[in-house]
Amino acid sequence: MSDVQKTxxxxxxxxxxxxxxxxxxxxxxxxxxxxAAGAYGIEEMIPESGPGLTLVMLIVLPFIWxxxxxxxxxxxxxxxxxxxxxxxxxxEALGEFWGFQAGWWRTISIYIDNTLYVILAGGYLxxxxxxxxxxxxAFKAGMIIIFTYINxxxxxxxxxxxxxxxxxxMVAFGMVAISxxxxxxxxxxxxxxxxGEIMGVSGIGFADWVYYIGMGIAIGMWMYSGYESMSTVAxxxxxxxxxxxxxMLTVPLIMSVYIFPTMAGLATLTDEKVANILGISVExxxxxxxAWAFWGTEAGSIGYSDVVTSNxxxxxxxxxxxVAVLAQCSIYNTYIASGSRGFFALAEDNLAxxxxxxxxxxxxxxxxxxxxxxxxxxxxxxxxFKVVVVIDVFLLIxxxxxxxxxxLILRNRIPEEERKFKIPGGYGFLAVxxxxxxxxxxxxxxxxxxxxxxxxxxxxxxGPVLYYIWRRMYGGLTKKDPVRxxxxxxxxxxxxxxxxxSVMFGILTVMGVIGSLFLPWFEGDWGDxxxxxxxxxEGLFGTMLLWIRIATGAAALLxxxxxxxxxxxxxxKE
Numbered sequence: 001m002s003d004v005q006k007t008x009x010x011x012x013x014x015x016x017x018x019x020x021x022x023x024x025x026x027x028x029x030x031x032x033x034x035x036a037a038g039a040y041g042i043e044e045m046i047p048e049s050g051p052g053l054t055l056v057m058l059i060v061l062p063f064i065w066x067x068x069x070x071x072x073x074x075x076x077x078x079x080x081x082x083x084x085x086x087x088x089x090x091x092e093a094l095g096e097f098w099g100f101q102a103g104w105w106r107t108i109s110i111y112i113d114n115t116l117y118v119i120l121a122g123g124y125l126x127x128x129x130x131x132x133x134x135x136x137x138a139f140k141a142g143m144i145i146i147f148t149y150i151n152x153x154x155x156x157x158x159x160x161x162x163x164x165x166x167x168x169x170m171v172a173f174g175m176v177a178i179s180x181x182x183x184x185x186x187x188x189x190x191x192x193x194x195x196g197e198i199m200g201v202s203g204i205g206f207a208d209w210v211y212y213i214g215m216g217i218a219i220g221m222w223m224y225s226g227y228e229s230m231s232t233v234a235x236x237x238x239x240x241x242x243x244x245x246x247x248m249l250t251v252p253l254i255m256s257v258y259i260f261p262t263m264a265g266l267a268t269l270t271d272e273k274v275a276n277i278l279g280i281s282v283e284x285x286x287x288x289x290x291a292w293a294f295w296g297t298e299a300g301s302i303g304y305s306d307v308v309t310s311n312x313x314x315x316x317x318x319x320x321x322x323v324a325v326l327a328q329c330s331i332y333n334t335y336i337a338s339g340s341r342g343f344f345a346l347a348e349d350n351l352a353x354x355x356x357x358x359x360x361x362x363x364x365x366x367x368x369x370x371x372x373x374x375x376x377x378x379x380x381x382x383x384x385f386k387v388v389v390v391i392d393v394f395l396l397i398x399x400x401x402x403x404x405x406x407x408l409i410l411r412n413r414i415p416e417e418e419r420k421f422k423i424p425g426g427y428g429f430l431a432v433x434x435x436x437x438x439x440x441x442x443x444x445x446x447x448x449x450x451x452x453x454x455x456x457x458x459x460x461x462x463g464p465v466l467y468y469i470w471r472r473m474y475g476g477l478t479k480k481d482p483v484r485x486x487x488x489x490x491x492x493x494x495x496x497x498x499x500x501x502s503v504m505f506g507i508l509t510v511m512g513v514i515g516s517l518f519l520p521w522f523e524g525d526w527g528d529x530x531x532x533x534x535x536x537x538e539g540l541f542g543t544m545l546l547w548i549r550i551a552t553g554a555a556a557l558l559x560x561x562x563x564x565x566x567x568x569x570x571x572x573k574e
Contacts, residue, residue, distance in 0.1 A: 027246035028253070029166040033334035035066070035226035036254045038169045038327040039261050040120065041219060043303045046295040049216030051266045052192030057213075057220045058259050062251060065440060066224035068433040069400060070251050071423045072407040073227050074244030078421035079414050081243070086403050087345050093406035093413070096477050096485060097493075097500045100351050101463040102406075106399035107342030108459065112392040114335050114373060115380035118143055119388065121328035122381070124321055140381045143329060148374035151336040152367050165330035170253075172323040173261045176304045179311045180264020188266035191292070210522065214447030221444060222393055223258065225400075226335075227251075244421045265307040266292060273310045274302055336373050343369045350474040351467070393448060394456020397441040404434040445511065450519050450527065450544045451534075457508065457551065464501050468493065490569040499570055502562035505555045512552030520545060 045054045076089045086106060091099025118140050126136040193212050227247055274291040275282045278300065285291060294302050305320030344366040347356035358368045380388055411430055423430055446453065470476075471493050478487035478494060488495045523530070527541035537543075 024242045024246050024249070026163055027242050028249050029163040030334050031227065031246055031250040032166045032253060033330045035224070035250065036169075036257055036331070038173055038323070039223075039258050039304060040324055040327055041223055042258060042262055043295045043301070045216045045219045046262075046266070047293050048194060048219075049212045050191055050193040050195075051292045052189035053194075053212055054216055055189060055259065055263055055266070057216050058255075058262060061217070061220045061224050062255050065221055065437050066227060066254070067251055068437045069225070069403070070227040070247045071433060072403060074247045074421050075419065075423050076403075076407060076410065078244045079410075079419045085345075086399065087342060089410065090402045090406045091349075093409040094402070095494070095496075095500075096349075096351075096471075097464075097467060097497050098402060100346065100467045100471075101504075102399045102402035103342055103346050103351075104463045104466060105395040105402075105460065107346070108462075109392050109395035109399065110335055110342065111373060111376050112380070112388060112395075114332055115377045115383075115388050116392070117328040117332040117335070118377055118381045119383075121325045121332070124324040124328070137382065141378060143332070144374050144377050144381070147329065147333045147336060148370060150333060151370045151373075152365055165326050165333070169323060169327045169330065170257060172320065173257050173304070175316075176261040176307050177264045179308045180261070180268040183268045183311045184264075185268055185270050186266075188263045191290070194289075210447060214444075217440070218393055218444060218448045218452075221397065221440070224254070225396055261304055261307070265304055268307055268311060269302060274306075277302055277306050277310060336370060343372065350476050350479045351470050352474070353470075354474065394445065394452060395459045397444055398456075398460055401438050401441050404438050408434055446515060446518050447522065450515075450523060450541065450548070451531070453515050453519065454544055454547060457511070460508065464504055467497075468501075471497070488569065488571075496570055498562055498566040502559055502566055505562060506559040509552055509555040509559055512548055512555055516545065516548050516552060519548070 042054070042058070045057070049057065073086070077085065080088055080092070087099055087103030090102040121143060122136045122140040125131060125139055129135075131139065193208075195208065195212075227250070269291045271282050271285045271291050274294050275285045278285075278294065285294070288294065291302070294300075296303070305317050305324070308316040308320065343352055343356045346352035347354055347369075356366065356369045356372070359366050408431060411427060423433070445456070476487075476494060477485035486495050487493065488497070491498055520527075523541065528539070531540040531544070532538060
């Protein structure tokens with residue numbers, strides 16, 4: 001056997017997945033693409049929350065949300081570097097049922113996320129060149145096909161593309177920061193809130209504060225998420241320890257790309273400049289509250305490109321549109337790899353259709369799983385951004401809660417010698433950095449709006465439903481190792497699963513009760529008008545609240561029924 005052949009055998013695992021020798025710098029850029037690919041999206045935070053509050057959240061959220069997630073992902077990923085990443089962590093900590101929930105929720109959230117980047121890229125291009133619906137869809141379809149093909153070629157090619165696009169994005173936003181700071185004209189933190197008031201001024205009601213923070217934090221959490229996603233391809237990396245190293249380098253990098261361009265933009269785009277950009281009077285700008293009220297991603301709004309355009313000339317406008325499109329291409333390209341590996345891991349454990357395990361012999365890539373991402377994206381990209389994003393955030397943070405819980409459990413379960421990286425500070429510090437983001441996630445469940453809450457709950461309920469179907473169809477972990485993972489012949493699921501499903505619907509009942517009480521208070525004064533404007537349906541707010549109450553009652557009934565069934569069919573000791 002030749003040396004080449006020997007090397008090839010070392011580089012391919014038993015399932016045919018190739019191992020790639022990736023440098024820390026390459027993984028940094030891949031994580032950058034998974035988590036950021038530029039500050040696009042932050043524009044929507046500014047008019048919703050206010051300039052000062054937006055900047056404060058961009059500064060604070062990394063310490064209470066993304067850094068804890070990055071640290072946890074680094075510790076667990078260093079000890080358990082395998083295909084499937086976070087799904088495997090939850091499975092080891094909490095068992096097959098809860099592992100499936102986390103894997104399913106995050107995988108589907110990534111599928112939805114992917115589509116959002118395609119929609120944004122098409123929107124940027126269509127607004128600049130007036131493509132029309134047909135031209136915009138053709139671009140979206142082409143984007144999906146091209147990057148699906150790149151991902152079928154393997155993780156190494158994904159890393160190369162991510163590196164090139166990331167550097168371009170960082171240069172572009174560096175230009176925004178430099179341009180804005182060189183032409184600083186006003187305090188970027190004033191006004192602090194979206195009602196034009198500065199923090200400390202009386203007259204801002206508690207519900208208003210909840211609204212301002214809620215609208216901004218939802219986008220902020222989305223912008224600062226994704227650090228765990230690289231773990232799903234750890235099984236394709238020769239040295240998985242490059243992932244925790246790269247994660248810790250990426251957190252401050254992303255903070256810089258978010259905070260400095262946003263601060264510089266708010267400081268340089270005065271009422272006069274915005275009036276000139278939009279072709280309206282200064283008085284009209286002032287009537288809306290000021291320049292900050294016009295930030296956004298849709299036509300008739302201002303954004304990062306206008307910062308350099310107003311200071312350095314109109315040629316930069318076109319340049320930034322190109323960068324915006326490339327930024328979305330960058331994150332889309334990398335997320336295909338992450339999302340497809342989630343399904344691959346589920347199928348490998350007999351918890352998803354077995355066709356998802358099929359691997360291309362030439363490139364060593366789970367091509368069916370990759371193709372499934374492209375197909376779903378082609379369907380969803382025809383819908384509006386607001387329709388697609390509804391379920392995404394809810395599923396995302398639900399999976400993250402499971403990861404944080406798993407980190408607390410596995411700290412005591414994984415032997416010390418297996419940890420290549422360990423979060424310093426002992427178990428107490430670990431508890432703090434896990435509990436704080438879990439509390440934030442719990443709050444976010446309810447302050448994103450009634451439509452988000454309903455859509456998210458539907459997405460969560462899909463987890464136990466599909467688990468029941470696929471576990472019975474494909475056999476789950478029992479099929480792989482019936483001794484270690486015993487099945488219950490009475491239910492067709494794992495021992496104790498009926499009891500676990502009862503617990504889950506009990507949790508959903510509690511969330512439904514909280515939602516049915518909180519949401520009428522939170523949105524009661526403006527809900528009817530808001531949902532009529534957004535969806536065009538009279539009385540939708542009241543109807544949604546009724547749906548929540550009915551669903552809560554159904555969840556409570558299921559909790560009781562499943563608990564009774566479990567007492568009959570499940571063994572006393574699991």
